[in-house]
Amino acid sequence: MAMNQPDNFDIQERQKSIRTKGRQSQPINCQADSIAGCVSQRACVYCGARVVLNPVTDAVHLVHGPIGCASYTWDIRGSLSSGSDLFRYSFSTDLREEDIIFGGERKLTRCIDELAERYHPQVMLVYSTCIVGVIGDDLEAICRKASLQHGIKVIPVQSSGFSGNKSDGYRVACEVLLRMIATPEDVPRQAHHLNYLGDFNLAGEAWIIRGYLQEMGIHVNVAFTGDSSYETLRTAPTASLNIIQCAGSMGYMAKRMQEIYGIPFLNISFLGLEDTVESLRRISAFFGDPLIASRTEALIQREMAIYGPTIQNYRRRLQGKKAAIFVGGGFKAISLIKQFRELGMEVVMVGTQTGQPEEYDTIHQLVSDGTVVLDDANPSELERFMLEQGADLLVGGVKERPLAFKLGRAFIDHNHERKHPLSGFTGAANFAREVEETVCSPVWKYLDK
Template sequence: MEENSGIPINDNDCLKLEPKSKACPRPKPGEAAGGCAFDGAQITLLPISDAAHLVHGPAACIANSWESRGSHSSGPRLSAYGFGTSLSEQDIIFGAEKKLTRSIEYIAERFKPPAIFVYSTCVTALIGEDLDTVCADVSARLGISVIPVNSPGFVGSKNLGNRLAGESLIQYVIGRTEPERISAYDINLIGEYNIAGEMWDIERLLNRVGISIMSRITGDGRFNEIGHAHRAKVNMVVCSRALLGLAKRMEQTYHIPYFEGSFYGAKETSYSLRQMAYLLNDRDLERRVDRLIKREEARLAIELRPYRQILKGKKAVLYTGGVKSWSVISALKELGIKVVGVGTNKSTAEDINRIEDRVGEDVDYIAEGGAKSIIKAVKDRKADLMIAGGRNMYVALKEQIPFVDINQERHTAYAGYDGLLRLAKQITFAINHPVWEMVERPAPWDVGGDR
């Protein structure tokens, strides 16, 4: 036993512990608020649009995140169906493995998908449903991939669910199929979920220099396409908090190099393109990328000029997570906006280091979630704008703070060079909206006179 493990072996050991020592960490009530592990697994896997996604649990779990994401599909829509076993009290008492088997058989017969992802929930994990065995038996009998996703909500946060979903992909999907063609410029995008169609903007940009996407993991993804991700030459990890472990496993197993990058902001986009070309080790590709970057940055400088004049010197509080916690800072700085507060509760240590590199110490780090902390940062720093997820929108409006939605529920794509232009427009419209002048005026009945 390690000296400082804090885990007693017997009663005598307990007496030797310091008063402040704890035997083991205890779960905190509400720790999964803002997204549990089950929710995180669905965020990662639901964008695989031609697969069926079956929730083994109560009806409330099915409705938890159904159609609440902005992930778009260019083809199949099977993943939009809300499949679930909808457990009753009797199912919980007597077990529901037979009900799960019948549900899988029905989906396979009725929809004939290439795969069915089966998600455990808090209830089914607590009553001991053997998800792995049921999925293996039905898969062997029906000849279809039935994949267990063991991510009940109580095991941890949404980010843990993302990683558990990545484990399911590496264990049951990646390496199981072969592509029809292979080129020297095939890459995988990992942790990009095609929010508001951002994947399509990225793909068009890559195609202009001859880079092709082998597997989309998982935005606008297809099950068989993800199966041959092991044949790509480079992995780009877009959201490191979610699926960095998947990239590391693929590097160990298939010797595919990876890097962490972003497409938010012109500088981050240019860096990612250059890093791809470098890892693909093709000098001609590097020249094509340099020419594309030069053209796009010159065009963007002209088109952003009127927005930069308006936004220069404005202050913003950014409350998001993962890759956006630092990459959107770069995009805002390019627009002349100073970030005076940033959320870190969903960021890795590496993300926080990147934040510090971009904003320094003169910023409020919002480590704990909640509208109260965000509003305090806005007021203390006299910020002109709040950039956060949709759940904070109404708080901002009540406090008369201009607001821009940056999270996964949004309907505007902000990735790439064109995405930065869209972000500039949205922020300008939010700050200059005439409603802010109207709410500052006294009400007619307060100033007297005719209404």
């Protein structure tokens, strides 16, 4: 399919971030700043920090800045809670012109006082936004003072938007979490207890995995940060293993927890049958307990007996279809490539907002020749490669969805807003069903492609 505007793609600096397997051998350029004017799909430091921290259910999340940053992140994500729902509320210092001129510190203090009095939270997270970094409010000092005054943890989140990209925001969030779980004395290690890092309990995904592990005889102390609370997070240092789903956001946390608490970690993935089975076996192998091992096999056998045939049914309908992927992190892209393989589908384009070099290496190995791999893509590139590569479907987030639809392509919502789980065996079946529902919908035949 020819491009209607062939010169659209003429941005030299972008070429280094686009690779076609089998045609270009140099490694892809990633982790670079977005180029001005290219319409990057990436967000900012604040976004990264907010995504990771927001699912802490009983925290007051106070955004220090003008109203927009709070408005655009208010209750937009599908993290579920078994307890408090304070995290679904948006709190902002709503800075105005006069605050910019005279400084926002006094207003911030008043806001913290009000919230402490009204909600009595154990922890309050105070996010800095772009201008807070510029007008020089001393967040650290204000939070320290407020902590003492109210007898609660008030923790600054240094997330001024311009101070890096979304990945830097992940790291900021990890530092905050480390502060929250810090213990003054050594804690006893509990055998068969683990922490589950990088699952935000979208549509109850962390609950599904917790259920599997429980059945295997393994207790999840806490998920970072899906359905977590101040109390449960504090139990993290006693775990004997960290497993990481979203490596992009939580890889750093796992490394730091290994340094500080000596807790080893495993990168796992519960997206797709193949990865789920392998991940459960690796977790079981880590504990080296025959009872856990036999329970794990029983679980796998039972679930595969239910969901294996389901996936096969969908595979028959989807075989040979072509998929394009554009998601936030590298781990998700990698799992998706395998998941599409389970469905007999070929991945013809794969990109991420914030993938890391080693993740792109893995992606490169997994895909076939001719697949386009790209970092920090923009709508023009997504359009071009979806058409050129003949993708039947795109996996992405809210911003990409209407583009796919305008191009007459099916679409999978693999974002934080989703309302059905895509993790574990049941999630793999949901994924297959969603792919089938969109790719095989009757509506496409009416479009004049």
